[in-house]
Amino acid sequence: MTHLDDTESDDIGTLLGADGPFARELPNFAPRLAQQAMARAVQQAIAGRDTLIAEAGTGTGKTFAYLVPALLSGERVIISTGTKTLQDQLYFRDLPKVRSVLGARLKTALLKGRANYLCLYRLDQTVREGATFERTQAAQLATIRAWSARTRRGDRMELAEVPEESPLWPRVTSTPENCLGVECPFFEDCHVVKARREALEADVVVVNHHLLFADLALKQEGFGEILPGAAAFILDEAHQIPELAGQFFSQSISARQLTDMAKDVLTECTGITGAIGLLLEPVEALQDALRKLRLALEPLPTRGAFQLLEDRADVRASLHELRELLATLEELLASQAERSRGFANLRERAELFTERLERIVESHGDQDVRWYETFPRGFALYATPLDLAVPMRGLRERTHAAWIHTSATLSVAGNFDHFARQLGLDDPRTLSLGSPFDYARQGLCYLPPDLPDPNARDYTEQVIESVLPVLHASNGRAFLLFTSHRALRRAAELLQDKVPWPLFVQGTAPRPRLLEEFRASGHGVLLGAASFWEGVDVVGEALSVVVIDKLPFAAPDDPVLMARLAALEQSGINPFMGWQVPSAVIALKQGAGRLIRDVHDRGVLVLCDPRLTSKGYGRLFLASLPPMPRTRALADVQVFFANALSPDARDGGEGRAGV
Known part of the structure; x- marks a missing residue:
């Protein structure tokens, strides 16, 4: 492991310190010791081509903590973010600031997936x-x-x-x-080719996890020549990686892909003599077979193990017919491949889909979990690796680069084993940096008393009853986060006539618009499920309460999860404590992290699930949350909000008082 000498380590800390150029040149820049410590660790990891896991609490300023050493390294660095929105923010806002302060003369590029x-x-x-x-x-x-x-x-x-x-x-x-x-x-003039070319020549390339894994795992985006040669990969929002890696190391085929191909075949026939006469019938037969198979899947659960399909004669027959028709179409397209560029491409697509379908249907290895999913008008079939550690390890070894994983939520009560095990990170360097926020003063965690078991039929009704007095104390300004869409819909019905504040319900409008309207309302109540638990940033008074209805354990209808849990059990690990609890802890930390977003925010986190105190594992969840005072008394919540500044002073943009 490479250790930098003290002058070099101090150097980067000094840059981000009180007398450094960032403090001098950027308005509102606050020097933070945790940021400086992370910058040093990232610098060492890049120099030593090490694997680093850095958990940095909200407000650490982790973006600058990895951008500064990345730009100073003189190496080619790939930075990957969780979403396209974050990618744009990093590239158009944060990167130019750091470049300008450092005076770094570097080429940078932004690269997204071709869609x-x-x-x-x-x-x-x-x-x-x-x-x-x-x-x-x-x-x-x-x-x-x-x-x-x-x-x-x-x-x-x-x-x-x-x-x-x-x-x-x-x-x-x-x-x-x-x-x-x-x-x-x-x-x-192709925009994809231009973006790729720019990335090829750049010192720092900003990508997103989807693109990174599509490229590293499958080479499917054709960007294969861009990522090699990087000395470091920095993965921000790295808690998303295990889930995404599973998707990208999967083989899959969907009804939509086959339908799109069928449409493209008919489009290509236009203007090519005799093509429609040859291809119309097999294309219509393929479209018909897809509809028939979708109909045969109707009685089954919306997702499940492939075994469920094999147990039904009608599904087996429909699958067999689909495979035959796809093979026939592939042969016919081969006979037309010389006649146009489009037909040559369609022949390759048909060949690829035939292979994928064969591999998924015929696969009998114990390395993969085969499963299916249905949608209102289609379906998809998958084969997902049971253990991601093996392909992930191979992928990292091929790059000979530093791999830096960072997020506010990677550990469980300070322990990184779960995250490291999922990705096959053997003996990584780890760093845990708390948030600079004063949670003891800024926050309060309320555990409503007397709630029933989360499986109770009227659980959502009881949650809303417990939460209403909190909403009255805070005058709205709340996120209500649910672990299921069913609970979300029920809560929306219950609140409809009971509250004077505007309600914003996930699903009624696109996420960015809901958030914008919520912020503008000043006193809104937003109800969200999975996609609102992370990556959502509302700073200030508009959000002063976050309610979480249940501990976010993964739904037991996930065939990949079920197979992984069974495999853990066989290897002697308790799947509940070894996988389900750690995964739920990380998800809960994400949801709770919506509350306090800067040094002036104040707010109450309401955790409704009684298992936090009635079950032994509840302690792990509580120990993983920011260090806020906890209470079971509603009166404490009311006092917390009564002690805020008066509305007049607040509107004047003054700071907020403590509890």
């Missing part, structure tokens, strides 16, 4: 097809065309007027399967 970039070929095709779009989509297509003439990056994040969920986006972006590559008539 984020406008595909000029697909746009041209969509316009030429002249399909009769309904009014909204026709207007959106006109907007995209106008933007295509002026955009430099072609990144759809630039075009807020066309919502992310618009069905037009898949028609004007490419996938690894339908991209024509160098054969494409628009190749020279």
Whole structure:
């Protein structure tokens, strides 16, 4: 392990210290010892090509703590974030600040997955097809065309007027399967190629976990030549990695992929003599087989082990028919492959999908968990590795680089074993840095008394009864986080007529809009499930209460989780304490982390689940939370809010008083 000499270590700490350039040049920059300690650890890890796990509590300033050593290292560094929003924030806001203060003359690049970039070929095709779009989509297509003439990056994040969920986006972006590559008539102007080229020449590349793993695990995005040669990979929001790695080391095939391919075959037939006569019937037969298989899956649970499919004769027959028809289509496409670039590409897609389907249906190894999932109009089949540690270890070894994992939530009561075991991190360096926030003064944790077992039929009703007086004390300004959509819907019904504050319910509008309206309302109550537990940042008075209805144990309907738990049990590890509790602790820490986002925030965390005090494992959850005072008395909550400054002073933007 490489140790830096003291002058070098002190150097980076000094840069971020009270007399350093950041304190001098950036307004509102607060020197923090934890930030300096993390910067030193990151610097050492990059120099020694080490593996580091750094847990940094909210407010540590971890972005600067890894950007400063990354930019000073003189090495090629890949930085990966949990979401595209964070990626943009890092690239457009934080990175330019650090570059400017350090005076670093470096090339930086932003790289996303190809679905984020406008595909000029697909746009041209969509316009030429002249399909009769309904009014909204026709207007959106006109907007995209106008933007295509002026955009430099072609990144759809630039075009807020066309919502992310618009069905037009898949028609004007490419996938690894339908991209024509160098054969494409628009190749020279391709936004994906340009972004890739920039990344290839850059010293610091900002990616997101989806892209990083698609590339490292599968080489499927075709960015394979960009990531090698990096001296360090810095993974921010690293608590998401185990889940994502599972997705990317999986083999999968979906009804949607096959339907899209079938549509593209028919589009390609236009203008090629005799093609439609040859291909129309097999394409329609394939589409019909997909509908038939989806219908056969109807009586089954929405997700489950592959065994459930094999136990049903009608599903087995439908799967067999689908495989036969896909193989036939592949042969016919091979006969047309010479006739156009599009057909050559479609033949390759059909070949790839045939192989994947064969592999999933025929796989009998004990290394993979085979499972399925159904959606309202489709389905997907998967084979996921049982143990991610093996492929993850292999992937890291191939890179010969430093791997730095950071997040506010990686440990369980100070212990990193669960995270390290999932990713096969053997003997990593670890660093645990508390938050600089004064939780004893800024926060209060309320455990409502007398709540029933979370399995009780009227549990959600009782939770809302317990929470209403808290909401009255805080005058709204609350997040209510639920572990299931069913509880979320029930709570929304119950609160509808009981509260004077505006309600914002997940599912009624896109997440960014809900958050914006919640902030603007000043006294809103937002109800959210999984996606609101993390990555959501509301600073200040608008959010003063976070309520969590139950401990976030993973749903027992997850076939991969069930198989992993069974494998742990066979190897002599208690799956509940060895996996389910640690995973739930990390998820709870994420949810609780929504409450205090800066040094002036004050708020109450309401944890409703009685198992926190009635079960032995409850202690692990409580020991993993920020060090707030805890109470079972509603009166303490009322006093906490009564002791805040008067509304008049608060509106004047003054600081907030302690409890």
